[in-house]
Amino acid sequence: MLMRESTVAEKASAGSTRLSFAQSINAAQRQAMELDPGVFVYGIGADGKAGIFGTTTGLVERFGPQRVFDTPIAEGGLAALAAGAGSAGLRPVLVHQRLDFMLYSIDQIVNWMAPWRFMSGGRAKMPVTIRAIIGKGWGQGPQHTKSLHTWFAHVPGLQVVMPGSPADAKGLLLSSIMSDDPTLFIEGRSLFTMQEDVPDEPYFIRLGEALVRRAGKDVTLVSMGSMVPVALQAADTLSKANIDAEVVDLRCLMPLDIASIITSVKKTGRLVVAEPGWRMYGAAAEIVATVVETLGEMRSRPRRVAWPQSAVPTSSKLEEQFYPTSDDIVAACRASVTES
Amino acid sequence: MAEYHPADEMRCPMHFCVGQEAMPAALAQVLRRNDVLMSHYRSHGYYLAKGAPLDAMVAEFYGKGTGSNSGVAGSMELGSHDYNFCSGAIVAGSLFIPFGAAFAQKYRQLDDISVSIIGDGVFDEGITYEVFNLVALQHLPMLIICENNKYAAHTSIERRQAQPKLAERARVFGLQSEQLDGNDCELLLRTLERVVPAIREGKGPHFIEIETYRYCGHVGPGDDEGMGYRDAAEIQRWKARDPIIVMRKRLDGVVDRGELERIEREVEAQVHSAVASAKRAGFADIRKVISNNWSGEYASVVTRFTHSVTPSFGGGQSEARPGPF
Numbered sequence: 001m002l003m004r005e006s007t008v009a010e011k012a013s014a015g016s017t018r019l020s021f022a023q024s025i026n027a028a029q030r031q032a033m034e035l036d037p038g039v040f041v042y043g044i045g046a047d048g049k050a051g052i053f054g055t056t057t058g059l060v061e062r063f064g065p066q067r068v069f070d071t072p073i074a075e076g077g078l079a080a081l082a083a084g085a086g087s088a089g090l091r092p093v094l095v096h097q098r099l100d101f102m103l104y105s106i107d108q109i110v111n112w113m114a115p116w117r118f119m120s121g122g123r124a125k126m127p128v129t130i131r132a133i134i135g136k137g138w139g140q141g142p143q144h145t146k147s148l149h150t151w152f153a154h155v156p157g158l159q160v161v162m163p164g165s166p167a168d169a170k171g172l173l174l175s176s177i178m179s180d181d182p183t184l185f186i187e188g189r190s191l192f193t194m195q196e197d198v199p200d201e202p203y204f205i206r207l208g209e210a211l212v213r214r215a216g217k218d219v220t221l222v223s224m225g226s227m228v229p230v231a232l233q234a235a236d237t238l239s240k241a242n243i244d245a246e247v248v249d250l251r252c253l254m255p256l257d258i259a260s261i262i263t264s265v266k267k268t269g270r271l272v273v274a275e276p277g278w279r280m281y282g283a284a285a286e287i288v289a290t291v292v293e294t295l296g297e298m299r300s301r302p303r304r305v306a307w308p309q310s311a312v313p314t315s316s317k318l319e320e321q322f323y324p325t326s327d328d329i330v331a332a333c334r335a336s337v338t339e340s
Numbered sequence: 341m342a343e344y345h346p347a348d349e350m351r352c353p354m355h356f357c358v359g360q361e362a363m364p365a366a367l368a369q370v371l372r373r374n375d376v377l378m379s380h381y382r383s384h385g386y387y388l389a390k391g392a393p394l395d396a397m398v399a400e401f402y403g404k405g406t407g408s409n410s411g412v413a414g415s416m417e418l419g420s421h422d423y424n425f426c427s428g429a430i431v432a433g434s435l436f437i438p439f440g441a442a443f444a445q446k447y448r449q450l451d452d453i454s455v456s457i458i459g460d461g462v463f464d465e466g467i468t469y470e471v472f473n474l475v476a477l478q479h480l481p482m483l484i485i486c487e488n489n490k491y492a493a494h495t496s497i498e499r500r501q502a503q504p505k506l507a508e509r510a511r512v513f514g515l516q517s518e519q520l521d522g523n524d525c526e527l528l529l530r531t532l533e534r535v536v537p538a539i540r541e542g543k544g545p546h547f548i549e550i551e552t553y554r555y556c557g558h559v560g561p562g563d564d565e566g567m568g569y570r571d572a573a574e575i576q577r578w579k580a581r582d583p584i585i586v587m588r589k590r591l592d593g594v595v596d597r598g599e600l601e602r603i604e605r606e607v608e609a610q611v612h613s614a615v616a617s618a619k620r621a622g623f624a625d626i627r628k629v630i631s632n633n634w635s636g637e638y639a640s641v642v643t644r645f646t647h648s649v650t651p652s653f654g655g656g657q658s659e660a661r662p663g664p665f
Binding site: 020032035036038065066071072074076077078079080081082083084085086087088089090091092111112114115118119120121122123124127135136137138156157159164165166167168171174175178179181187188190191192193194195196197199201202203204205206211213214226228229230231232233235236241255261 | 376377433438444454474549658
């Protein structure tokens, strides 16, 4: 990687604007398209008035219908387009309004994009970005809420990115689009209205670098994607009870910054992982296993906060009870600290 | 290869195109280096049609580091990055890369084209129809060639397809479409000399179904008469119209017989030499091989910008309860 520090001139001109998560994604695509004529954005409704929850609004007016276009409901074919265009050196950004819809394209992603570079003996590139939105909230039910990040993180050759804040969404999406490897970019819709001061200039966050969002000494709290604000909320609550949680935002499942987690757990001796997905065979399981393998003895048993092993109910009352809350994270952290 | 494969030194599944040589030979005359060609796993003829080196192909069969894919692909995913050729083991997959590559060629306003070689088995897969629709809808510079050899592995087309008229089916998706004798190399070449320039000129995608036949079993160099899914008489009927025999007859009196024999001897010597050098070559380093899954690289444009931003988000905002839909 060749990213250098910003120059004095760039710093002098650098301002920032308060943007929502959705606006940050929009800004990242706009800037990627300005920087590279090979970047194009497509998917069902990509050029429509709703602009995929505002994330593509204005792009077709700015870049024209060749670079921003609506598509048939043909997720497998659309992924095939991405695979071929990516192999030819363009940088496709394929958008799915729900991750569930892209399951038609598993073959294209797992059999073709993922091993493409490997099969060529390291010669070929596959610079494809697939944006997939998770519909947590407002009655989304079993077929609009799946995350499945671990399915994709399991496959060699793929990158899986899960931003947890607006400014991260911009920097991570820019990096995903400019990466030469196929990347699944997972967006929690429940984050879309969150706001943050987002630098106006393009900037790139190294994929595979976690961020310590809150330093702490008592327990390491690892989270990702839509669980990041929930974990931060839990950390605030814990601090009132004099429990000092260190919140690590993973940012990417693959590449996985296990080193940052281990550094933190070496300090705290305790680990809780909060994952926006099913518990069994999940990312939390992978992280806990690797930390235990690496460190052996810890001050207390590691704990996972994740979805029950069940499809997600639609009814809002049931949905509320289904998803783990900051209270669940608080309870796990308290138990972790109380144990030793 | 049929001579060497049984020694089991290659140790990779291999699907022979013996009997199906006419189309690769014709295609070799009309494609350019920058055109993209992807075939199914019965790929050897098409690899050579793209001008990619024989030595690297044979070394790939032997799994050696000097192979076209450094020995990680073998016969089924044989490719040559430098010659814009690739292939793969999953049926219908050979539509994908040429489809997207044709999109890229149109996007960049080039007059290169992309060619996909599929078998009749591809018509069993649903994804085929999505791709046909998208290729026609986007009016891409793509040629799809279907080698209809009547069998998907060991199952005949009649047992798989309610309506096995493939060229007709492509036509209803909006592809220009025709059906040809796939064992007549001269006919194929004349057709390609008409179709390929038209695609280059932006006249839209084209589908060609060719009727042809494989003599070997689905996989491996041997015959598969014991499998019982086709009868010996059928194989003999097709062997009588073998594309090389057809071409040989046609060249009789046109090209000197001694000249033909000289070419054959030369090709045979090249093959034996490729095998010898493949056997001598070493294997790739496993550590290097397994480091090839991700590049970890980025477009050079990222070097112009900062990566030192530390986002200010510290929580304090709860998740949204999204509005309708």
